[in-house]
Amino acid sequence: xxxxxKPMNGDLLPVSAEEISRLLEGAAPxxxxxxxxxxxxxxxxxxxxxPEAARxxxxxxxxxxxxxxxxxxxVREEIFGRRIVLFAPLYLSNDxxxxxxxxxxxxxxxxxxxxxxSPAQAVREARFLEKKGYHRLLLVSGENPGKTxxxxxxxxxxxxxxxxxxxxxxxxxxxxxxxxxxxLKEAGAGVxxxxxxxxxxQTYREMHPSGPKADxxxxxxxxxxxxxAGFRDVGIGxxxxxxxxxxxxxxxxxxxxxxxxTHGAFPHTISVPRFxxxxxAPLTRPPxxxxxxxxxxxxxxxxxxxxxAGVVVSTREPAALRERVLDIxxxxxxxxxxxxxxxxxxxxxxADSEQFELDDTRPIEEIVxxxxxxxxxxxxxxxxxxxDRTGETFTEMATDGHIRGFCLPNALLTLAEYAVAAEDxxxxxxxxxxxxxxxxxxxxxxLAGAFAQKLARVIAGEKDLFF
Ligand code: SF4
Numbered sequence: 243x244x245x246x247x248k249p250m251n252g253d254l255l256p257v258s259a260e261e262i263s264r265l266l267e268g269a270a271p272x273x274x275x276x277x278x279x280x281x282x283x284x285x286x287x288x289x290x291x292x293p294e295a296a297r298x299x300x301x302x303x304x305x306x307x308x309x310x311x312x313x314x315x316x317v318r319e320e321i322f323g324r325r326i327v328l329f330a331p332l333y334l335s336n337d338x339x340x341x342x343x344x345x346x347x348x349x350x351x352x353x354x355x356x357x358x359x360s361p362a363q364a365v366r367e368a369r370f371l372e373k374k375g376y377h378r379l380l381l382v383s384g385e386n387p388g389k390t391x392x393x394x395x396x397x398x399x400x401x402x403x404x405x406x407x408x409x410x411x412x413x414x415x416x417x418x419x420x421x422x423x424x425x426l427k428e429a430g431a432g433v434x435x436x437x438x439x440x441x442x443x444q445t446y447r448e449m450h451p452s453g454p455k456a457d458x459x460x461x462x463x464x465x466x467x468x469x470x471a472g473f474r475d476v477g478i479g480x481x482x483x484x485x486x487x488x489x490x491x492x493x494x495x496x497x498x499x500x501x502x503x504t505h506g507a508f509p510h511t512i513s514v515p516r517f518x519x520x521x522x523a524p525l526t527r528p529p530x531x532x533x534x535x536x537x538x539x540x541x542x543x544x545x546x547x548x549x550x551a552g553v554v555v556s557t558r559e560p561a562a563l564r565e566r567v568l569d570i571x572x573x574x575x576x577x578x579x580x581x582x583x584x585x586x587x588x589x590x591x592x593a594d595s596e597q598f599e600l601d602d603t604r605p606i607e608e609i610v611x612x613x614x615x616x617x618x619x620x621x622x623x624x625x626x627x628x629x630d631r632t633g634e635t636f637t638e639m640a641t642d643g644h645i646r647g648f649c650l651p652n653a654l655l656t657l658a659e660y661a662v663a664a665e666d667x668x669x670x671x672x673x674x675x676x677x678x679x680x681x682x683x684x685x686x687x688x689l690a691g692a693f694a695q696k697l698a699r700v701i702a703g704e705k706d707l708f709f
Contacts, residue, residue, distance in 0.1 A: 253463040256500035257493045259443050266488055269296035277306040281313045281546075286321050286641050290546040292495055298543060299488045307539065314545040314571035321549055323646040324680075325621040325653040326613050327574040328606065329378045330371050331414075331556075333583045334359050334398060336596075338384030340453030342439070344481070346520035346596055347384040349453065353522050357583040358389055361401035368402045370586045374578065374606050375660045377409040377622050380435070382581075385416035385454060392422035396429035403430050409624040409706065412477070416454065417464035423471035432627045433510050434468040435477035436461060441493030442485040445529075449484055465501060465509070474633030475510035476501070477554070482540065483517030483528025491540055498548045506634040511552040511574065512544050518558045518599050534563050538570055545571030550640030557602040561612075564602050568616055577609035607669055610660070614676050621653035622660060625708040651693045652708050654680045658700045659707075 272280070277298070284290060290298065298310065335358035338347040346354060359367065364381075371379060381398065383390045395415060402408050413426060414435040423434065440446050443458055450456045465476045478497055480490035494512060502508050516537060517528035532540070537559070544553050555564055555572045557579040564575060580586050582596045604612070613620040625648065626636060639645045654677050661673035681697070684690045689709055696707040 253466045254504075255459060255462055256466070256497045256504075257441055257462065258496075259441065259493075262441070262489055262492050262496060265293060265296045265492060266486075269293070269300045271301040272297050272303075272306060274303055274306060277301060277303070278309055281306070281309045284313050284317060284546055286317055286549040286643060289549050290543065292492060292499065292547070295495055295543050295547045296488075296492055298546075299491065299539070307542070310542050310546065311538070311570040314542040315569055317549050318545055318553075318571045318573055319646075320643055321640050321645060322573050323619075323650050323653075323683075324617065325619045325623070325649045326568060326572075327378075327552065327621050327623065328376070328577050328609065328613075329380055329412075329574065330374075330376045330576055330606075331380045331382050331579050331581065332364065332367050332371065333581055333585065334364055334381055334383040334395075335386065335390045336384050336583055337386045337389055338453075339386050340384070340455040341451050342455060342523075343449050343451070343525040344484070344517060344520060344523055346522050348523060351522035358386075359398075359583050361397045363584060364398045365401050365405045367584065367586045368406045368408050372406050372408055375622060375663065376606070377407075377656070378412065378432075378624050379408060379410075380412045380414055380576075381431075382414045383416075387454075390415070392418055392425045395431075396425050399426065399429040399431055407705070410627045414477070417461045418467070420467045420471045423468045423473065427472040431473070433475040433477050434465075434473045435479075435511065435513070436464045436468075437479040437481060437513060437515065438462055438493070438497070439481045440484040441480060441490055441497070445485040449525075462497075465497075466504065469501070469505045469507075469633075474507070474630075475627070475636070477511035477513060478509045479511075479513035479515060479554075481515050481517060482532045482537070483530055485530055487530065487532045487536055487540060491543055494544070495547045498551065502637070507637040508548050508550050510632075510636065511554050512548060513554040513556070514540055514544070514572075515556055516558055518601070520599065521596060534560075537563065538567060541567045541571050550637050550645075557600045559601055561602045561604060565612060565616060568613070568618060575609070578603075578605045607664075607666060611669065611672065614672060619650075619653040619676065619680055620657060620660075621649065622656035623649065623652035623708065625652050628708070647687060647689065648709050650680065650683060651687070651689055651696075654684075654693070655696055655700055655707055658697060659705055662701065662703060 412433040
């Protein structure tokens with residue numbers, strides 16, 4: 243067994259697998275009345291505690307889950323209002339020295355076509371996405387110390403910022419030492435994302451047989467190094483389907499609490515990737531499948547237990563489920579994604595260079611329409627990262643309900659900017675009608691006057707105006 247909660251290079255392990263197992267084993271299901279009364283008391287400030295999350299996950303009463311879903315939606319709206327943030331991943335490299343059993347990028351997959359984009363090629367992909375209307379991208383890379391190290395990632399970050407209008411770039415890459423993470427921060431990375439994949443040490447060992455990723459503790463302590471290196475925002479998550487999802491969810495919540503206790507801020511995002519089959523990966527089915535119903539419960543519990551976190555749902559999930567989770571607490575979704583490096587600017591799909599198969603392949607235009615149709619506001623906002631509403635400040639403002647006052651005008655300004663540039667006249671009209679409707683909600687806001695002026699400037703063709 244790996245040491246549990248023992249220091250590692252001076253860092254305490256954020257999560258003790260023994261503690262999580264004990265919690266799970268001892269968690270009694272809630273009685274209905276007890277659950278309804280607890281759920282009814284939840285707010286962004288009064289969040290679901292870890293033992294309560296364990297008990298809720300042990301509860302099967304559908305009426306309890308109905309109430310939990312309603313509360314997750316209400317907590318999300320108290321924090322972020324109606325906005326749903328949109329982003330796209332930009333895959334930089336599928337060249338990887340690890341051998342994760344579930345991933346198509348694994349080193350021993352001889353059939354994979356290996357691609358590492360040059361900074362110039364990455365700029366080309368970013369430009370394509372910029373034309374589509376995206377302002378925030380998540381750069382994703384496999385782990386290859388000689389090729390896709392911090393120096394390479396910093397070059398890509400600088401090139402995209404220099405040569406495109408992209409407003410914020412987040413990074414999902416390997417765990418690194420503090421000085422390399424500092425280099426990425428200096429180059430302008432917003433959120434640093436590392437998913438633990440599984441928090442269960444034995445399953446982790448089985449899934450990651452070789453390569454640097456075999457080191458469970460090095461991965462688990464990455465966020466502490468990132469925060470010491472100057473990152474204010476980090477993203478965590480577990481790959482659902484490798485082990486008992488209840489264990490993973492409680493571990494993610496514990497990890498989030500640890501970051502709050504030791505660094506003063508919750509993780510900025512919690513992602514909910516679910517196992518998908520990948521070309522050339524030996525694991526073709528999830529060892530512990532997570533059903534759609536369970537997936538919904540996971541989104542609900544994350545929202546109630548870590549209210550300020552952006553709960554991120556990717557295009558791995560089927561369209562109908564992605565739509566459903568918007569009603570129960572998800573706050574960010576990717577759209578029109580490609581998971582093969584260079585995939586946006588090439589005509590044909592190349593399954594032999596993809597990380598995994600996608601399910602929701604709808605383009606951003608359709609996703610925007612879908613979000614509007616469900617009564618939410620698609621948002622391409624990036625303002626918080628650019629005016630330092632990050633880290634501890636963000637956690638505080640989100641918990642107090644103050645972020646919502648910025649999310650609404652920023653969502654409306656970015657939606658108006660998107661509408662002005664839209665090629666499809668019908669989509670333009672739909673977006674502008676939603677902006678007009680949303681503007682009514684600004685009445686009474688201290689920002690109402692300034693907002694009206696900025697909106698008029700955006701409609702006249704100015705870009706990148708925000709609060
Ligand atoms: S105001 Fe901040 S929290 Fe709200 S959408 Fe913009 S960047 Fe996100």
